[in-house]
Amino acid sequence: MTKKSPAPEAVKAWGRLLRVSRQLVEKTEDILKAGGLPPLAWYDVLHELAEAGEGGLRPFELIDRVLLAQYNVSRLLARLEADGLVEKLPVSDDGRGQTVRITPSGREMRRRIWAVYGAAIADLMGDKLSAKELEALASLLGRLRDPPVGD
Amino acid sequence: MTKKSPAPEAVKAWGRLLRVSRQLVEKTEDILKAGGLPPLAWYDVLHELAEAGEGGLRPFELIDRVLLAQYNVSRLLARLEADGLVEKLPVSDDGRGQTVRITPSGREMRRRIWAVYGAAIADLMGDKLSAKELEALASLLGRLRDPPVGD
DNA sequence: TCTATATGGATGCATTTGCATCGATCGTCA
DNA sequence: TGACGATCGATGCAAATGCATCCATATAGA
Numbered sequence: 001m002t003k004k005s006p007a008p009e010a011v012k013a014w015g016r017l018l019r020v021s022r023q024l025v026e027k028t029e030d031i032l033k034a035g036g037l038p039p040l041a042w043y044d045v046l047h048e049l050a051e052a053g054e055g056g057l058r059p060f061e062l063i064d065r066v067l068l069a070q071y072n073v074s075r076l077l078a079r080l081e082a083d084g085l086v087e088k089l090p091v092s093d094d095g096r097g098q099t100v101r102i103t104p105s106g107r108e109m110r111r112r113i114w115a116v117y118g119a120a121i122a123d124l125m126g127d128k129l130s131a132k133e134l135e136a137l138a139s140l141l142g143r144l145r146d147p148p149v150g151d
Numbered sequence: 152m153t154k155k156s157p158a159p160e161a162v163k164a165w166g167r168l169l170r171v172s173r174q175l176v177e178k179t180e181d182i183l184k185a186g187g188l189p190p191l192a193w194y195d196v197l198h199e200l201a202e203a204g205e206g207g208l209r210p211f212e213l214i215d216r217v218l219l220a221q222y223n224v225s226r227l228l229a230r231l232e233a234d235g236l237v238e239k240l241p242v243s244d245d246g247r248g249q250t251v252r253i254t255p256s257g258r259e260m261r262r263r264i265w266a267v268y269g270a271a272i273a274d275l276m277g278d279k280l281s282a283k284e285l286e287a288l289a290s291l292l293g294r295l296r297d298p299p300v301g302d
Numbered sequence: 303t304c305t306a307t308a309t310g311g312a313t314g315c316a317t318t319t320g321c322a323t324c325g326a327t328c329g330t331c332a
Numbered sequence: 333t334g335a336c337g338a339t340c341g342a343t344g345c346a347a348a349t350g351c352a353t354c355c356a357t358a359t360a361g362a
Contacts, residue, residue, distance in 0.1 A: 010277035126161035
């Protein structure tokens with residue numbers, strides 16, 4: 001079987017995508033660290049749990065949402081629980097599982113992270129592109145997702 | 152001082168950017184691993200060194216090109232050297248430094264990785280967007296780079 | 303019901319990363 | 333020339349990640 005060769009435009013866009021995203025993540029992590037705040041992954045999980053509300057989420061639901069490996073979620077939740085930011089509840093109809101719920105202190109931490117994270121997003125993205133351009137970017141990126149997503 | 156709040160469009164584009172890039176990287180790493188090939192970072196370094204030619208590069212030059220931390224480059228080069236893919240040469244006019252040059256076997260490895268990596272790029276990007284769209288994407292991403300880059 | 307298989311989640315172990323620091327040389331300035 | 337701060341690159345140690353596997357429960361099939 002013959003391997004495909006990518007178009008030059010694809011290679012260029014690919015390179016930019018990887019480099020830019022790494023640069024942005026790194027900068028954001030630095031800013032959070034400088035503010036004595038936990039890493040981005042913590043925010044992601046706290047955000048999902050906050051959106052999920054009182055019902056909480058099962059760890060395996062978290063896995064697809066935050067795009068982390070199972071063992072990573074398992075350990076991250078352990079750290080969050082140790083810090084009192086989430087709590088694990090047994091779930092009645094499945095003896096294997098548990099439900100994870102954000103605590104008030106977790107919500108507070110989420111707010112604190114967001115104050116810094118949101119500002120970083122504004123600095124690093126919002127200020128560089130117009131609203132129309134941001135929408136165009138989101139739309140193009142959506143087509144690269146698996147599964148692709150519209151709007 | 153008041154913190155900025157990001158525009159909703161910025162938040163959406165940000166989320167897509169981080170998720171899509173992680174998804175693409177992960178998929179690509181999986182493909183490489185399945186082919187018994189080393190990780191993407193190896194390709195990056197071999198690619199830069201191949202472009203640099205016989206003159207090679209100093210490790211600190213590699214650092215900004217591949218966007219890796221200094222200690223990461225140091226250790227990655229040690230692994231590449233152990234595998235005979237690069238060689239380290241003393242540099243005459245700076246007793247602290249060294250020059251790193253790709254070996255024939257390193258060039259060969261780069262080709263083998265590219266056969267798989269290039270096909271992944273074609274699959275994951277080239278097939279999803281038109282040439283025009285890819286250029287638009289690259290251009291938008293270029294504006295997010297630090298420093299921003301045109302074309 | 304009893305057994306086989308699949309799923310949810312945790313964990314031991316090896317590798318990789320991040321952080322701080324170190325040794326060595328270079329450049330500058332008195 | 334001699335001293336001092338900066339730069340290049342490596343490395344010890346701690347934390348995080350990846351991998352394989354494990355335990356427990358759930359589900360399906362004979």
